[in-house]
Amino acid sequence: MAQRKGCLIGCGVVLVLGLAGVAALVFGVGKVVDAAGKTLLEPGVYQSVKVGDPEDAVRAKMPSGESFIKDALKSGGPAEPAGSVCSWYLSAADGKGGDETVYRFCFKDGKLAEKVEYLMK
Template sequence: MAQRKGCLIGCGVALVLGVGALVLLLFGVGKLMDVADRALLDPGVYQSVNVGDAEDSVRAKLPSGETFIKGALKEGGPAEPAGSVCSWCVSAADGKDAAETVFRLCYKDGKLAEKVEYRVK
């Protein structure tokens, strides 16, 4: 009887741990999808904005871009223009190789001052 009770307790613990691992896995996938939503930009949208456009109208077309991958995107690109504030997005059209196309948009004095496209690995 004691042996059966120990087996049931062990099976219960394993079940709880398995359910917990599944919940963590689903949470992680959800977070990755959230990051993708906040960092992916369609190349057509990037092409539609021009230097000199109002910052507010450009930002309204972009995802927030605020993700933990922002630092990696900054490191792989050219120097930022002095006195500007920049945002980074990854091209939604990538996926063919290990390199990613990054779109960097820099604003100064309420206008789009520079837009740069570059590749990072």
């Protein structure tokens, strides 16, 4: 009887740990999908905006860009223009040779001051 009870407890612990692992996996995948939705930008959108366009009109065409991968997108890019506020996005197109295309938009005084495209490894 005691041996059977110990087996049931062990099976219960394994079941709870397994469910916790599945929940963590689902949560992690959800976070990655959420980040992708906030940072992916179609190349056509990048091409359609021009330096000097009003900031609110440019931002209306883009996702928020706010995600946990923002810092990774910042690294390896050119220096930001002084006094500007920048946003980074990944290209929704396939990467080139394992590198990902990053689009950076910098705004100053309510206008698009600079847009830059660069590769990130």
